[in-house]
Amino acid sequence: MSIFSGIWIPLVTPFANGAVDHDALRALIEGYAKAGVSGFVALGTTGEPAALEASEQDAVLATTLAAAGDLPVLAGVSGNHAASLRERIAQLNEQPLAGVLISAPYYIRPSQAGLIDHFSSLADLSQKPVVIYDIPARTGVRIELDSLLTLAAHPRVQAVKDCSGSPDTTLALILDGRLRVLAGNDSEIFTTLCMGGAGAVAASAHVCTERFVALYRALAAGRLDEGRSLWHALAPLVSAMFAEPNPGPVKAALAAQGRIENELRAPMTRASEALHLRLKQLAAA
Template sequence: MSNSSNTHIKTVHQARRDDFSGIWVALITPFCNGPDAAVDLPALQALASKLIKEGVTGLVVCGSTGEAAALSEEEQLQVLDATLAVVPAHQVIMGLSGNHMGQVLHRLAAIGQRQVAGVLVTPPYYIRPSQAGILHYFHEIAEASAVPVLLYNIPYRTGVNMELPTLQQLAKHPNIVAIKDCGGNLQATMQLIMDGDIQVLTGEDHQLFSTLCVGGAGGILASAHVRPDLFLRLQALIIAGELAQARIIFYRLLPLMQALFDEPNPAPLKAALAASGLIQVNLRAPMQAATSATTEKLLRTMEQLEPIK
């Protein structure tokens, strides 16, 4: 690493958020009615403000739950700027995905002109690079990024798995700080936690309890849009060693988590939020709204969460 790179990384460390533990919400992107399905920025800001007031650690914008793949680069930056207008920068992580190195670095530079807590980055999708290719990709991003980098291992969306040795090598980079873990390999998850070089946050909502119990730092969750107080209480109880009480809350939340993924995310989640009057139910094609059967099941599940003492 060059002296200039070392200086850059040191500067990042001085200004960075070092702790990404907690309950982060993988934020949806609301859309207006109409043929163009424009981003509903007022609804976005109202929802973001509500979640922060309810105590979540922060928000991840323009991830898969935020339908980022259906947003233009300009729209993604509009979503980011609208969120930053109502949420402190240290509570905002920006999603970043792509398969063209130059375009990804261009978007990274645009994100770096804003103050955000970090960027959540997937491996290149569709092209299925080798592990050496993944190492090169993330090294280039980590070296170029003005903010901390969080890895996002989600092979069922990208088509490639980040293997444990790859993750361990990337975790040594001073600008790679955490991982959203959707890899489905408990042994790899536990090894990363045991190594202690990177914070491990689950991205699989139903694995929150187990990840926290084996020492994970938290989660980046779509489900935490709904009753975030219970997700926060669950983590607090586990930290306090109150596992029996935490288990009760988890198994009360589990049907909600399952119902929210009965159809492709975020269709059921948008149905739930629309039923609460927070957004309109619209999605970007080819995504379709949740069926009435899924919506009815989800609303019944939500009603059964009240009250928990």
């Protein structure tokens, strides 16, 4: 079975007094490993990589790899400067990673031909498996189905983190069978798994992690009634986790549990007090 299945945690980057809190990050990872997650994403959207200096990114990745042990780790790669991205891929080739999670170039909105070239050229350079990150809400451009199917022919492109918001695209990729489809929008985890998706990269799973793992295992085993019951119980938490910009709610929920400080870097802001209280209740349920 491909490693790109199950519940993956796109890790937050904890801060304390403005600095990266490596002890808190290490403790989170160790706890999630015990809860049965399948892997981790370091420096993904939830990890606030744009707010980290290059040295901080390297340190976060080092801590994640050390704490994850035998569990696989993906490193997020994003940006719109081609030479810098190639340099970053070369650096990551030297790390013991399970793969790289590469998003479309943000802000510049390239054509579909430009997107195919973007991913293909980076996959050519990468010595690690590539997971395509399709998240048009953040990049401003959608990777169309035909482009994804073209990229699926590349030997190192193995999976997609699917935030397209298109059930038709999700199903078409699953039916094609060449890419492992991981739900990237937490609200679509249940639907994606029921359609035959491989798993999810779920920010909401920072809390109630065992329940998300149980949801995946129930649906993977065909226990629909059990899976539906678990999903109905998780749905209010998932909704609250994205009521305000990610990762504000995730950090608020973790802070309410005493696991990290409730700190983000500008221009990100903390979750509102009302949402913080709501998350505290849901995380404790």
